[in-house]
Amino acid sequence: MSAPTVVAASRSSRLAWAAADTWVVARRHLWHLLRRPDELLGTLMIPVLAVAMFGFVFGDALGAAMAVPGTEYREFLLPGLFALTMAFGIGNTTIATAADVRGGVLDRMRSLPMSPVAFLAGRSLADVLVALVELAILMGLGVLFGWQWHSGPGPVLAALALLILLRAACSWVGILLGLLVSGPEAAMKYFALVFPLAMVADTVVPTHLMPGWLAGPAGWNPLSATVVAIRDLFGNPAGPSASWVADHAVPMAVAWPLAITALCLPLALARLRGLAR
Amino acid sequence: MSTDRRDAAILAEGVRKHYPGRGAALDGLDLAVAPGTVHGLLGPNGAGKTTAVRILATLVRLDGGSARVAGCDVASDPARVRARIGLAGQHAALDEVLSGRQNLEMFARLHHLRARAARRRAGALLERFDLEAAADRPVRNYSGGMRRRLDLAVSLIRGADVLFLDEPSTGLDPRSRNEVWNAVRELAASGTTVLLTTQYLEEADRLCSRISLMDRGRVVAEGSPSELKARVGGSRLEVAVPAGRDLAAAAGSISAALCAAPEIDPAARRISAPVRGGVGALGRLARTLDEAGLQADDVSLRRPDLDDVFLRLTAGPIREGKGR
Structure with a gap:
């Protein structure tokens, strides 16, 4: 059995190879989804249960506090849960990345003539594609629970784009953390830290109902910008606009994820290079 | 007997590596591995x-x-080294969820094989490593031996010139270990240079044509297994003296019979002495012990093994088992 000849990568084609490698890595994670659909269900468990808990158990009470009926609270709630799901994705990304570091898959990839960036970019691409599936399922469930959008296809697509942008940023946070933590077990222990990130925001409870010292940070939470922006784009009810961020929600919903990515991506790359030290 | 440096497949000269807080991991490692051998x-x-x-x-x-590995400098030209090597680490670096075939195809694509070539290569490697029946099952259902074979197959996608195996049989049952050993022997026979690390003396003895004995970040002895054993000396006779007999008197008889200075281990009540002449010496000793009326519990002729080499040349006994 003779070894296959390999296409030599010239300098000019390196970018093309990096893109091809990225797709190969991303496809690996998508195969996971097909082989273990139960993992996707696990990811969706929190937002689905949150719809049930917040929408129905607390729905009328929160609606009363907001001086709206429970049904309208659910219209308010769903966009918050969409963004919350994007944030919870950090946990999966961190755990999976840490497992690849621990299990030697990353070492093997680093010993291949592939682009090392592709290991990270492929993960991020897969996260974004999986997020599309998650959002489709959540929006379907939302409709069942009485949520709907009141705008045309343009704003709805824009809202989806903002959510995907948020997921991409969360993916790079997860990748960086996955490269930093000591292993997947440690990543699981830290998972609970996602809760304040997801809850101290304009997601489930409107910020004006929070204590004043909490409302400020909640407004500046990157999730809040996205949630306020997509509530507007979907035509769903929002809390009273209470902060500078809420007044500039759409530009902030673009700026926050870009800033987070601009911070985490180079750090993750540096960490990857640092593994050789 | 040393490998010619110019055509060594692996050549390390004075390699040092220091980890902050942990001290020197490598403290002047010298290594020369001839092409097509298992070292x-x-x-x-x-x-x-x-x-x-x-x-x-x-x-x-x-x-x-x-x-230098396969003629390329690891520090200045890592990309070209990567194109010539295969690596199988301590853990099988595989995707547990994907099937064996999917793993092979994915890593083949990351070796920059085209889709069709990757499929063909995966098929050929599955056949070569006898994994066709399990090819489409998820790797997490594989046995330890199958996992290792798949790991080897993945490391050979590119037909590596030099293959690194880090503790290839750690955690395997004897049958799986034999499977991996056979695969390594076949690889060497087909011209691949293999560098393997091991804590198992038996593994080094059975697989390697040359062995570098490492201790505290450097090579303390190098040679073929038989050369290393010869450095410790020839065979030794061991006599277990029954309780109630005088150890010193027995040692005297043994010394006279073998013309050699015996070592006495009072706790185990064993006397051992170097011996030349093999079975003839055993016969002589048996007569001597008989004449002295010393009914030994056990008389054995023990050839030195790598354990003895190890004890003689490193700081302490080799610890078999887990860990790196």
Whole structure:
């Protein structure tokens, strides 16, 4: 059995190879989804249960506090849960990345003539594609629970784009953390830290109902910008606009994820290079 | 007997690696491996075996010295080294969820094979490593031996000139271990240079044509298994003296019969002495013991093994088992 000849990568084609490698890595994670659909269900468990808990158990009470009926609270709630799901994705990304570091898959990839960036970019691409599936399922469930959008296809697509942008940023946070933590077990222990990130925001409870010292940070939470922006784009009810961020929600919903990515991506790359030290 | 440096497949000269807080992992490693041979790095935990492999496989940068693999410098030209090597680490670096075939195809694509070539290569490797029946099952359902074979197959996608195996049989049952050993022998026979690390003396003895014994980040002895054993001396006779008999008197008789100074281990009540002449000496000793009325519990002729080499040349006994 003779070894296959390999296409030599010239300098000019390196970018093309990096893109091809990225797709190969991303496809690996998508195969996971097909082989273990139960993992996707696990990811969706929190937002689905949150719809049930917040929408129905607390729905009328929160609606009363907001001086709206429970049904309208659910219209308010769903966009918050969409963004919350994007944030919870950090946990999966961190755990999976840490497992690849621990299990030697990353070492093997680093010993291949592939682009090392592709290991990270492929993960991020897969996260974004999986997020599309998650959002489709959540929006379907939302409709069942009485949520709907009141705008045309343009704003709805824009809202989806903002959510995907948020997921991409969360993916790079997860990748960086996955490269930093000591292993997947440690990543699981830290998972609970996602809760304040997801809850101290304009997601489930409107910020004006929070204590004043909490409302400020909640407004500046990157999730809040996205949630306020997509509530507007979907035509769903929002809390009273209470902060500078809420007044500039759409530009902030673009700026926050870009800033987070601009911070985490180079750090993750540096960490990857640092593994050789 | 040493490998000619110019055509060594692996050449390390004075390689040093220092980890902050942990001290020197490698403290002047010298290594020359002839092409097409199986070379063993044998040493206790913490001797620096894994660090050596990680440096040679370009995963970790060296702090000092130089190393060439398949003619390419690991520090200045890691990309070309990567194109010529295969690596199988301590853990099977596989995707547990994907099937064996999917793993092979994915890593083949990351070796920059075209889709069709990757499929063909995956099929050929599955056949070669006898994994066709399980090809489409998820790897998490594979046995330890199957996993290792798949790991080897993945490391050979590119038809590597040099293959690094870090503790290839750790955690395997004897049957799986034999499967991996056979695969390694076939590879060497087809011209691949193999550098393997091991804590198992038996493994080094059975597989490697040459062994570098490592201790505290450097090579303390190098040679073929028989050369290393010869350094410890010839066979030794061991006599177990029954309780109630005078150890010193027995030692005297043994000394007279073998013309050699015996060592006495009072706790185990064993007397051992170097012996030349093999079975003839045994016969002589049996007569002597008989004449002295000393009914020994056990008389045995023991050839030195790598354990003796190890004890003689490193700081302590080799610790078999887990860990790196």
